[in-house]
Amino acid sequence: MAANFVIPAKMKAWVYREHGNAADVLGLDPELELPEVQEGQVLVKVLAAALNPIDTHRVTGVFQLPGFSLPAVPGYDLAGIVVKVDRKVKELKVGDEVFGIADEHGTLAEYTAVKESSLALKPKKLSFEESASLPLTIQTAHGGLERAGLCPGMSLLVLGGAGGVGTLTIQLGKEVFGAARVAATCSTGKLDLLKSLGADLAIDYTKVNFEDLPEKFDVVYDAVGK
Incomplete structure (x- = not known):
């Protein structure tokens, strides 16, 4: 039987609302709205996240993806537990320990919504921190x-x-x-x-x-x- 999780309406997350040096523009928002789970996505409670050079490039504005808008949460790599799934998700279920790459929403947050296809089950021999460092x-x-x-x-x-x-x-x-x-x-x-x-x-x-x-x-x- 799938586990049940209490999902809050707001979460803590690191957010930047303008481009610039991370030390100047990145700040902790204690009451950010949780991302909505779209078709084929799952909501993951983030237990570990990793940063890469591309994250710095996005904060400074050197690199941007099509359709990107501010404010934004940095981070791609994550590991955590699935707490909610869209009805079209086929393989993952609530309670699964997963790791992977967030596609739309950043990972320096308590929760993030991710496509099922961008996640895999976390190897049992690896910790959440180790798994988040890989993708x-x-x-x-x-x-x-x-x-x-x-x-x-x-x-x-x-x-x-x-x-x-x-x-x-x-x-x-x-x-x-x-x-x-x-x-x-x-x-x-x-x-x-x-x-x-x-x-x-x-x-x-x-x-x-x-x-x-x-x-x-x-x-x-x-x-x-x-």
Whole structure:
């Protein structure tokens, strides 16, 4: 039997009503209206959320999606519990623990409405915080390796291996795409981290110019450049 949740009329959420530096324009609204659940959406009680560079770009106004309007709540990645479902939702039910990407409403809020197709059941072995850290970064890492055509037996060089996308690219390249050798760049203090993630060669970019390495690689994944 599905669980029952008491859903309030108002919620706390971080909101910006104009574009600018986040420290200047982002503020906590203690009584924001909850988003309406539209066709094919579910209402999620957000237990964890993550931020990405695109969130900063949206707050500053550098990047905007069609139909965007202010005020707005930042954030795409989330993990939480389904507390309400539209009648056309087929797979998810109230009480399900989920993670995914919010499509219209931000995730730095107590509740957000999300398309069923943008969510998946949260892996039981992962916490809500761990699950919320994955969606955009792992989609970026996986999509890049797929487009680059990384295949079993090939070699991979990851530039910026210690960042969110970089750490996942190392693991996916090794464990999912079957790279025979993975190298990655990072600063001095993060060399051991990269090795623990599966990098065969961790390169300290403060001391070594990767372009001067005699070794060549089949695929280079740049998680640093613009």
